[in-house]
Amino acid sequence: MLDTxxxxxxxxxxxxxxxNENENVMICCGRMGPMCVPVYGIMEELxxxxxxxxxxxxxxxxxxxxxxxxxxECRAFQGLPFTVYFKDGKVVKATSSIQSMDQIIEILDAEFxxxxx
Amino acid sequence: MRNYxxxxxxxxxxxxxxxxxxxxxxxxxxxxxLNEGTAGGQMVLTHxxxxxxGVENISGYKLAGTMKKQAVSFGTEIRSNIRxxxxxxxxxxxxxxxxxxxxxxxxxxxxxTGGKSRTLNVPGEEEFKGLGVSYCATCDGDFFxxxxxxxVGGGNSALEEAVSLTKYxxxxxxxxxxxxxxxxxxxxxxxxxxxxxxxxxxxxIAEFVGDEKLRKVRIENQSTKEITEKDVDGVFILIGYVxxxxxxxxxxxxxxxxxxxxxxxxxxxxxxxxxxxxxxxxRFRQITTAVSDGTIAALxxxxxxxxxxxxxxxx
Numbered sequence: 001m002l003d004t005x006x007x008x009x010x011x012x013x014x015x016x017x018x019x020n021e022n023e024n025v026m027i028c029c030g031r032m033g034p035m036c037v038p039v040y041g042i043m044e045e046l047x048x049x050x051x052x053x054x055x056x057x058x059x060x061x062x063x064x065x066x067x068x069x070x071x072x073e074c075r076a077f078q079g080l081p082f083t084v085y086f087k088d089g090k091v092v093k094a095t096s097s098i099q100s101m102d103q104i105i106e107i108l109d110a111e112f113x114x115x116x117x
Numbered sequence: 118m119r120n121y122x123x124x125x126x127x128x129x130x131x132x133x134x135x136x137x138x139x140x141x142x143x144x145x146x147x148x149x150x151l152n153e154g155t156a157g158g159q160m161v162l163t164h165x166x167x168x169x170x171g172v173e174n175i176s177g178y179k180l181a182g183t184m185k186k187q188a189v190s191f192g193t194e195i196r197s198n199i200r201x202x203x204x205x206x207x208x209x210x211x212x213x214x215x216x217x218x219x220x221x222x223x224x225x226x227x228x229x230t231g232g233k234s235r236t237l238n239v240p241g242e243e244e245f246k247g248l249g250v251s252y253c254a255t256c257d258g259d260f261f262x263x264x265x266x267x268x269v270g271g272g273n274s275a276l277e278e279a280v281s282l283t284k285y286x287x288x289x290x291x292x293x294x295x296x297x298x299x300x301x302x303x304x305x306x307x308x309x310x311x312x313x314x315x316x317x318x319x320x321x322i323a324e325f326v327g328d329e330k331l332r333k334v335r336i337e338n339q340s341t342k343e344i345t346e347k348d349v350d351g352v353f354i355l356i357g358y359v360x361x362x363x364x365x366x367x368x369x370x371x372x373x374x375x376x377x378x379x380x381x382x383x384x385x386x387x388x389x390x391x392x393x394x395x396x397x398x399x400r401f402r403q404i405t406t407a408v409s410d411g412t413i414a415a416l417x418x419x420x421x422x423x424x425x426x427x428x429x430x431x432x
Contacts, residue, residue: 096247
């Protein structure tokens with residue numbers, strides 16, 4: 001399990017449950033390394049702002065990580081973390097390696113309609 | 118614009134900034150940390166810290182989390198992942214504009230903006246990030262089992278990581294801009310003795326080329342300017358760090374490397390503006406030295422604020 005304050009996806013069942021129960025989902029699949037930790041930090045910051053998005057992480061070395069690693073959208077990926085954005089259970093965007101706050105916000109705003117507080 | 122007033126603004130939330138925040142808020146100085154990245158800075162990027170006195174072994178992420186918790190428990194406000202969009206550092210009231218919509222003002226500012234990995238800034242680098250271009254061999258090395266990789270750089274990190282990558286890759290080529298290495302002799306020797314490692318000296322990567330992932334690089338010889346192409350699966354860029362001071366260029370004195378010039382009390386050339394940590398001009402960049410800088414900056418900032426308030430009361 002990753003040492004973050006995000007919701008952890010710990011099994012295939014939890015993965016399905018999160019996708020079934022949430023229209024918009026962002027899952028960051030990584031380790032506790034230099035390229036991954038900043039992305040978790042950004043997700044924790046954005047969690048309160050993007051209430052329409054479910055933010056979660058998944059340990060890259062866990063048995064169920066194949067659900068992310070083997071996605072066709074991640075086929076060419078060679079850098080941690082693999083970050084995947086789902087809408088209605090379908091992949092709408094995926095990125096490899098570290099991303100900045102601005103890059104993540106750009107994707108969230110493009111793919112998911114933000115609910116104004 | 119929304120306005121907020123504090124005694125001290127700390128720009129940067131790494132080891133130096135958080136230490137300064139702990140000292141200031143514990144002394145009941147109203148303090149905010151404005152941090153463009155994740156709280157903890159470069160510290161959170163370290164897997165294992167075994168030389169921080171008093172702590173046998175801890176991850177950078179955990180140590181940063183504890184420092185942040187300490188600062189908050191004493192009353193510091195922390196805003197992370199913001200963008201500093203403007204600064205006015207001269208005069209009695211200093212202001213920092215955030216995200217183009219908020220203005221923070223204070224009588225003193227501590228700049229602890231740290232550093233970041235240097236990039237090559239050549240065509241294709243950003244496009245193939247995570248698709249063959251990497252800045253962390255420990256993170257991404259195992260994606261390159263039995264593949265050909267290049268390591269760019271000539272310092273200790275580059276040479277040590279090149280050796281480490283031979284555990285996975287079939288072939289490792291070190292590309293370095295000079296005809297000699299800056300790394301320690303033992304690191305150079307270990308790389309030279311490794312049969313999987315070869316060297317292309319006095320050269321630089323001019324372009325990354327590929328389709329859905331990186332396929333090859335164009336390498337320019339620095340002396341002859343001749344360009345050659347090399348098929349490759351991955352390139353690890355390990356060329357050191359640069360201080361995060363680009364936004365300060367016209368505001369305070371920097372040296373030619375872009376580092377902030379301070380005196381022994383962490384004072385910059387502007388009254389009421391202090392600096393600490395990896396962004397200042399110094400030789401050793403460690404968590405312990407950042408903590409020391411942060412402490413000195415905080416104590417001097419507290420004294421400055423006290424002097425300022427006493428003066429106001431006297432008027």
